[in-house]
Amino acid sequence: MSYLLAPSILSADMSHLGDAVIMLDKSQADWVHVDVMDGVFVPNLTFGFPIIKAIRPLTTKLFDVHLMMVQPERYIKEFKKAGADILTVQYEACTHLHRTIQEIKNAGMQAGVAINPHTPAIMLQDALQDLDLVLVMSVNPGFGGQSFIPQSLLKIRSIKKMMAACGSHAVIEVDGGVNRDNLVQIVEAGADVIVAGNAIFSTSRPIDTIAELKAMK
Numbered sequence: 001m002s003y004l005l006a007p008s009i010l011s012a013d014m015s016h017l018g019d020a021v022i023m024l025d026k027s028q029a030d031w032v033h034v035d036v037m038d039g040v041f042v043p044n045l046t047f048g049f050p051i052i053k054a055i056r057p058l059t060t061k062l063f064d065v066h067l068m069m070v071q072p073e074r075y076i077k078e079f080k081k082a083g084a085d086i087l088t089v090q091y092e093a094c095t096h097l098h099r100t101i102q103e104i105k106n107a108g109m110q111a112g113v114a115i116n117p118h119t120p121a122i123m124l125q126d127a128l129q130d131l132d133l134v135l136v137m138s139v140n141p142g143f144g145g146q147s148f149i150p151q152s153l154l155k156i157r158s159i160k161k162m163m164a165a166c167g168s169h170a171v172i173e174v175d176g177g178v179n180r181d182n183l184v185q186i187v188e189a190g191a192d193v194i195v196a197g198n199a200i201f202s203t204s205r206p207i208d209t210i211a212e213l214k215a216m217k
Contacts, residue, residue, distance in 0.1 A: 001184070001217050004193045005210060006031035006064050006173070009055075010046060011144045011197030017051070018058055020201070025059035027210045032061050033175070033195045034084075038069035041093050042142035049075075049082045056083030064193075066114060066175070068141050069093065073100045080107045088112030088135050088173075091119055101130050112173070116141060117149050121158040128168040133193070134159055138186075139176030145198045148177030153189045160190035183216055 007029050012020035024032055034052060039045040056063065065084040067075075072089040073096075079087055087109045094100045097113065104111040112133030115124060117140055124134060136159065138152035152174065159172055174186050175195035183194060196213060203209045 001187055003187045003191060004030035004171075005214055006033040006193055006195045007200045007206075007210065008033040008035060008144065008175070008195050008197035010035045011201040013201070018055060020206075021055045021058040023207055024210075025061060027207045028214045029061065029210050031064040031086075031193070032059060033197075034063060034065045036065060036067045036069060036079075037142065041070050041090065042068045044142045049078050052079070052082040052084065062086065064088070064173075064195075066112075066135060067093075068114075073103060076100075076103050076107050076109075080109055084109055086110040086112055086133055088114050088133060090141075091115045091123060097127055098130065101127065112170075114141075114175075115155075117152065121155045121162065124159065125162055125166075128159075128163055128166050128170060131168065131170040133171050133173055134163075135173045135175060136191075137176055138174055138178070141176075146177050148179075148182050148186075152176075153185065156186070156189040156191055180213070180216070183213060 037044045037046040062085045064086045066088045070093050087104045091113050101111045110132035114135035116137050138148050139146035171192035173193035174191040178196045179199040200206045200209050
């Protein structure tokens with residue numbers, strides 16, 4: 001069982017954010033997951049360009065930036081400049097999704113699209129061949145520490161089948177409520193990348209927790 005682990009710094013101690021990123025750089029984590037929320041698309045505000053730009057030099061790991069915001073196309077170039085490697089937008093926030101995907105790629109980043117728990121997997125069918133990443137939100141976006149929505153497993157399997165049918169090489173990422181108890185079944189359902197926040201940063205030794213999660217089979 002092979003998968004990538006992308007710890008979400010949304011759950012880190014914000015007063016020591018730089019230290020958290022340095023810890024992730026030393027850990028077995030594969031990516032650093034950065035949640036950007038605008039207080040409009042979701043009821044929360046988080047990181048902006050200055051924060052991402054400030055922490056980017058602290059690690060060589062890939063920055064996996066997830067935009068939970070309206071009109072994300074306005075800021076594509078700014079996120080590239082700040083250090084994003086993968087830029088994921090919400091399906092529900094994009095009026096012209098194909099154009100936004102192409103603009104992300106033209107800016108020199110990998111393009112991802114996220115879908116909320118209430119959005120059917122079939123809505124992504126026409127975009128799959130253009131994507132590098134599909135993010136299945138397994139909680140309602142906006143806050144960390146929520147419980148995994150079990151129906152997400154069916155959505156992961158459905159997306160995997162659609163990808164096989166159209167020849168898409170995108171990876172499937174899952175974010176929300178992932179922990180030791182459900183990680184294996186999420187990967188077995190078809191997830192390639194696991195985002196974990198509270199499950200890592202709520203522990204006393206997160207670097208060891210990351211190693212334990214990476215070793216699960």
